[in-house]
Amino acid sequence: MSSSQRSNLHIKPFELLLDQTTINKRVAELGSEITRDYTGKNPLIIGVLKGCFVFMSDLIRQIKLPVEVEFVSASSYVKGSKQEKEIKFVSAVPTPLKDRHILVVEGIVDSAKTAVKIVKEFTKEEPASVEIVTLIDKPASHREKIDLKYKGFTIGNEFLIGYGLDNTQRYRNLPFIGKLVDN
Ligand code: IMP
Ligand code: MG
Secondary structure, eight states: OOHHHHHHTTOOOEEEEEOHHHHHHHHHHHHHHHHHHTTTOOOEEEEEETTTHHHHHHHHTTOOSOOEEEEEEEEEEEETTTTEEEEEESOOOSSOOTTOEEEEEEEEESSSHHHHHHHHHHHTTOOSEEEEEEEEEOGGGOOSOOOOSEEEEEOOSOOEEBTTBOBTTBOTTOSSEEEEOOO
16 A cells, blocks of 8 residues: 555554464463463453453453453543653442452553552452453563563564554554554
8 A cells, every 4th residue: 555545544654563363373372371270260351441352352252261251441641740651440340359360451561550550459359369461561661560470472662553452542443463663
């Protein structure tokens, strides 16, 4: 596609990073690992909207256990002049978390502030366990210490789109993952 066609469609230039076959294979591996680790349990799988939703819908179909599903919505906003990200929950989970095995599903962990805040909030409700599965991890960008038990792919400082991940709310519907590149 030429750059003028692309600008007509408002498509930013990107490069393919992870194709559908690669993603599907990794998601199946994660599903097997989770199935093995939670055998005999019925985990409560809590997705962090919106970036989780495509990944989570594929992942839960690879988990061969009696799972329950919930979602939370967290948004980050910049606080003060230091460009510090603050995380705000805009919804809580209606299912009681006490004594449950919670598996939090993230599309991407960047500063890790969202994940840290979520684990902290959920821990207050005394679950039996809380673990995180993220499709993408950006370890070089972490600003807080976080234990990510399950990771699909580890990347550098790229900005990714597709398979649920957005840039200004677009591109979530791309069936693959691309990285934005400069013009
Ligand atoms: P953090 O880990 O608290 O910084 O928050 C991660 C959130 O930032 C994700 O849930 C995404 O909404 C967004 N984000 C960070 N990096 C990317 C990216 O490369 N593509 C799309 N969204 C991203
Ligand atoms: Mg976003």
